[in-house]
Amino acid sequence: MATIKDVAKRAQVSTSTVSHVLNKTRFVSPEITRRVQEAISTLNYTPSALARSLKVNNTRTLGMLVTSSTNPFFAEVVQGVEQRCYELGYSLVLCNTCGDTNRMQAALDMLQQKRVDGMIVMCTHANLDQSAFAHHTTMPMVMADWGPVELNADLIKDSGYEGGRLATEHLLALGHRHIGCITGPAGQQASDERLAGFRAAMMDAGLTVTPDWVQHGDFELEGGKAAMARILARPQRPTAVFACNDLMAAGALRAVADAGLTVPQHMSLIGYDNIELAGYLVPRLSSIEQPKAILGALAVDALLERIHHPHAARRVLPLSPSLVIRESSARLAI
Template sequence: MATIKDVAKRAQVSTSTVSHVLNKTRFVSTEVTQRVQQAIHELHYTPSALARSLKVNHTRTLGMLVTSSTNPFFAEVVQGVEQRCYELGYSLVLCNTGGDVSRLQAGLDMLQQKRVDGIIVMCTQASPDESAFEHRAGMPMVMADWGPAQLNADLIKDSGHEGGRLATEHLLALGHRHIGCITGPSGQRASDERLAGFYAAMATAGLAVNPDWVQQGGFELEGGEQAMGRILQQANRPSAIFACNDMMAAGALRALADAGIRVPEHMSVIGYDNIELAGFLVPRLSSIEQPKAALGALAVDTLLERIHHPEVPRRVLPLAPALVARESTAKLAI
């Protein structure tokens, strides 16, 4: 493999001149620049990113920790992060934590060993171990929607309380008064906020919530199906369901179909996240939109601002949710 010394020798210049041509750090005559570029081409020389990072103390590489999940929400956010990194000339190192604290710790260690410039954390542990982040005060970090809110890092949040309220108000506007909710894990910020928004909208409407119609689904397909099954076992059933993410809503649709309950004729269902799959379910799922690509891009931009301006106070940046109404919700039949 050719080195910078080989290029300098072939072009009959010093290694510092080759460096100036590569990095455009000093004027080099057109004739010399052409000789250096020709030598680079002939030798198939590729500059060492590691060597450059040791010299300038940055690698133009970002790390990202994300919970491995069947939920496409994560993949859509990661795609937004990767696209923004590509636009800005950064590389991304992705680590799946699997919801395991030890893997979270190992991922943080590995990313620091690779000398990433900063880390985006998007992990769904209900009770994340804060000790995993100890002794990392010097590492710029951004929490992207999911993560320990009390960590001293910038936080991008989805305004789940507002989103839960929007979903419930949509069902109320359609005439529904008997509304249930399938929640995520208790103690997880996104789950708790969306559920709180549901309760707030019901209270504003002067309606009591049947506790038997509030069931935990764990943010996954199977959990949503099982939670819907428990609701259907009740003597009285709601006319509408707010599922706190689209995966649980999809699982709920499966349970309803198996029970011979038509959506939305017999029961309306609305989800949360507006993942791409929502528009392909039968019926197409009403949902609360989270701008996933925008979330990913904002996470990158916020992290780079933190890297370049570490003195800036910690920021909490909310994302505004929006209602996307489709065929899974309809006016209550009288």
């Protein structure tokens, strides 16, 4: 493998001149630049990213931790992060934690050892506090959607409470009064906030939440299917259900079909996240939009700002949800 010394020897210049041509850090005459570039091409020379990182103390590489990149919501956010990294000339190292705290710790250790410039953390683990990041306090971080309030890391926050209210108010506006909710695991911030928004909207409408119609899922297809099956097994069923993410809503659609019912004729349904799949389900799913590409780009921009200003005060950057109406939610037939 060719080295910078080989390039310098072939071009008959110094190694510092080769460096200036590569990094455009000083004017080099067109003739010498041509000779260096021809030498680089002939020798198939590739500059060492590791050597450069040791010299300038950065790698232009960011790390990202997500619960699962196979989940469509996380996948769409990761796509936004990767696009922004590409635009700014950064590389991305992606790690899946699979909801495992030990795996998350191993990923944090690995990313720090790889000398990434900073990390984006998007892991909805319950009951984690600042101690989970005790060995990584010097690493610039941005938390997306969740994060310990004690940690000096910027937080991009989905307004789950507002989104839960928005979904429920949409069903109320359609005339529904008997409304259920499929929520995520108790103790996870996204799950708790969306459920709280649902309860608040019901209370503001003067309605009582029926406990049997509030069932916990796991933010996955099977959890949504099982939760809806439990709702449908009750002596009375609601006329509409708010599922706290689109994957659970898709699973709930399957349970409704298995029961010989249809959406929205027998039950209206609305999800959360507005993943791409929502527009391809039958019927197409009404959902609460989280701007995933914007979230990804904002996470990168916020992290670079944190890298350049490591001692700046912690910022909370809110994202506002919006309602996307499709065929799965319909006016209640009188």
